[in-house]
Amino acid sequence: MxxxxxxxxxxxxxxxxxxxxxxxxxxxxxxxxxxxxRKGAHVAVAGTAPIGDDGTTVGRGDVYxxxxxxxxIADAALKAAGASLEDVVRTRIMLTDVTRWKxxxxxxxERFASVRPACTFIEVSRFIDAEWLVxxxxxxxxx
Numbered sequence: 001m002x003x004x005x006x007x008x009x010x011x012x013x014x015x016x017x018x019x020x021x022x023x024x025x026x027x028x029x030x031x032x033x034x035x036x037x038r039k040g041a042h043v044a045v046a047g048t049a050p051i052g053d054d055g056t057t058v059g060r061g062d063v064y065x066x067x068x069x070x071x072x073i074a075d076a077a078l079k080a081a082g083a084s085l086e087d088v089v090r091t092r093i094m095l096t097d098v099t100r101w102k103x104x105x106x107x108x109x110e111r112f113a114s115v116r117p118a119c120t121f122i123e124v125s126r127f128i129d130a131e132w133l134v135x136x137x138x139x140x141x142x143x
Contacts, residue, residue, distance in 0.1 A: 050070050094123075
């Protein structure tokens, strides 16, 4: 599992404190993004690709395996921000071939069958790495 570190940055009053969760990706500072952001009760997890701890693509050619990896990374980011999969209210599953949505849906259903967040499956033309077949984004709200 990719190491995640929470960094708290304060911007103004206490009601504006942001917690930024990093996956340690060298792209984060280059692009200017965090794996996840928590502001108050809201947590947003950025588009998460199927990247292994060694930096290579997990599950080449396998939408299900890649979706599982994306959700594993997102789950770890949620936990680092003090949230869990049970707090997720919205997911977005982006696929390079939407006709393979059932493979991604199987992995999604294994995690969210009882949570049942709002969910959207979207086809995209490609990702940064041509081996990536899927990315996932999640939004959570803590009680």
